[in-house]
Amino acid sequence: MSLLAAEALTYVYPGGVPALDAIDLEIARGRRLAVLGPNGAGKTTLLLHLNGTLRPTTGRILLEGAAVDWSRAGLSAWRRRVGLVLQDADDQLFAPTVFEDVSFGPLNLGLGEAEAKARVEEALTALGIADLAGRATHMLSFGQKKRAAIAGAIAMRPEILLLDEPTAGLDARSARRLLATLEELEARGTTLVFTTHDVAMAHRFAHDAVLFADGRIVARGPASELLVDAEVMDRAGLDAVEG
Template sequence: MAEFIFEIDGLTHQFTDGTIALKNLSLTIQQGKKIALLGNNGAGKSTLFQHLNGLLQPTSGCIQFKGKKLKYDRKALLSLRKQVGIVFQDPDSQLFSANVQQDISFGPMNLGWAKDEVLLKVEWAMKQTEVTELKDKPTHFLSLGQKKRVAIAGVLAMEPDVWILDEPTAGLDSYFSKQILTLLDHIHQPDKTIILSTHDVNLAYQWADEIIVMNDGKIIYQGDPATIFHHEELLHQAHLEKPWIVEVYQSLSEAGIFSVEASPRSKEELFQTWNLKSLE
């Protein structure tokens, strides 16, 4: 039976200005999944993420983590944030130490690890995110892409059970976007859950085990990555385009070149399908 790491029931959040960002939202998140969260600006993605890390409290509704209802006292929140790491869309919200190495060290040091263990974890995280050469550089002198990688390294060093990443590849060039996704694939294990939000449907389609789509503070789709991109009405409602691989494959299928089957998930799969077709 699937184990749910998060179970959300009737979650509503209203900000002090009266804006209702989440509207009676219910959702289950299975442990070990790679999940992409899609939706237009203002759909409620960042607000949902902040609830999963305890940064915001529900106006109404219930959130369970590992089968227990979230509590918001200091001890409970410290325990939650050891297990659920979040990387914000704006890295300036996350970086505050004098230099890169100190910033990445902050989380592990607060976990009470030995100094030698912290140093090893930080060095490993810097190597994985390719920021070792920046370790002595003040964080306010970093570029946006460098800040993103340092923020990710800070969470990586803590080795949480759940990774939450808000637009992790926004502002990164193609090389570092691919590098971040490769890193996430590397750290993903059956007991590690990764949830990222993105506007890049191509990334979501290729990378995720499951896609969740939000619109106007509600969940309008949760399921496999292929099915959503065949629901024209849902795509229109959420202002989403189809991944280019899906569009190409559908066009080739309509032309009779391919039979209508599940679309390839990557460029490599598309080429493989094409090569197999050529051999027929």
Template sequence: MTTNLLEFKDVQYTYPGGKAPVLRGISLGIPEGKKCVLLGRNGCGKSTLFLHGNGIFQPQRGEVFWRGQSFVYKRSFLQEMTKKVGLVFQDPEHQLIASTVSEDVSYGLLNQRLAPELVRKKVHQILERFGLLAMADAPIHHLSLGQKRRLALAGVMVLEPELLLLDEPTAYLDRYQTKNLLRELDQIHAHGTTVLMATHDLDVAFEWAEWICVLDEGRVVFAGEPDEALAKREMLEELDLGVPLIADVWAALPIELREEWGGKVPRSLAEFTQRMNVSRFGENP
């Protein structure tokens, strides 16, 4: 049985001065141990939902739960939640607050009042893990966008959260940088962290995710496995999300060939190529 780490029940939120709710009674559970994606076009409520996920925002109606315990909007509880639920913003400039790389990564650890020797050890380990050790003393304003995003991710992961929330992490990244990011997220997931990524990139979502939720106008319209979402092609197109390119390529093949190559839409080009080679040569190349 799947356990939900984070759960939203009938959550509603309207920004001050706003005319309509951004979140309209959202009820949703984030399954533990999965690589998850939150899909939806811009303005559907993805970022606002994330800001409720570790207590930065408080629902105006409804409740948020962590492992079945309702959020308590007091300093001690919320400080604990920032360790359990790590949030990486879309724009790293909103997250990086120190002068140098190592100072920024150490900020959250110092707030925990850890011994200086332990802080130095953890900072060294996380900078090495994310390929930032050589620039430990570099001023943050000298970093590229990709390096700043990696630093923001390192600053969250040094706290060893159980759940990692990433808001549009592939925005403005090229294909090479996106592949590197997804490899990093695979490693984070392999070390035991549940990952939830907000995006409107269908190709990234269906290649990487094990579980998908679709939002539209502040409501949940789908939650389940990627194959189930792909079967709702009409819904995806009505929401202006479209379908992954690989799904269009698959649909263009003769039905006999699709059945011979496994029936279901491949999740990636690599899987497509593998099925084709198995069909032609009878074994994996």
């Protein structure tokens, strides 16, 4: 049984703009999944459905085989298990300081102050930004904002972490450090799903890959095989990695 799945997932934006067209997708526990495709392919829209930010026009989302509950309590329980980190960290950071921002999620879980504080410190340490706890969020560098946003997600201890273009805008060293951190999170039991335009990174880092084009899945399979197949990659408007 998949940990998280979409069945016949279709979404049409207001005004009749189609975004997802009958998507079937299964996310296996412990498998890093890369979602690739050109701009406008539907990658981000997919992630926003997988944590309940958007509700399908038709189709459904399953969590461990059970259809998700769209009630307020159901959404809260769902998002405890499935975290989301947006591409632009400025869309996610809102509190005055890093510590306050990362603590927002744990406190909303109803945790006591001591337990919430422990989770925040654990998350900040895992992301290598414990020294930034008291820093104003608007004073962070681009890479620091990315890490703070991820820390806020992992402080919730999700089973699945969805990341939209996690390495976009980072220099090579910062990207490597972030991927190493994500590997450590995975070792603690978090399943990773990420969108990216970086085919070479996906080839190195992901176990599985899904190729999107025009709101549809055009191919899926092991990243090591799929992303070197020039013919298949061309169907998604992407260049293959040289094998």
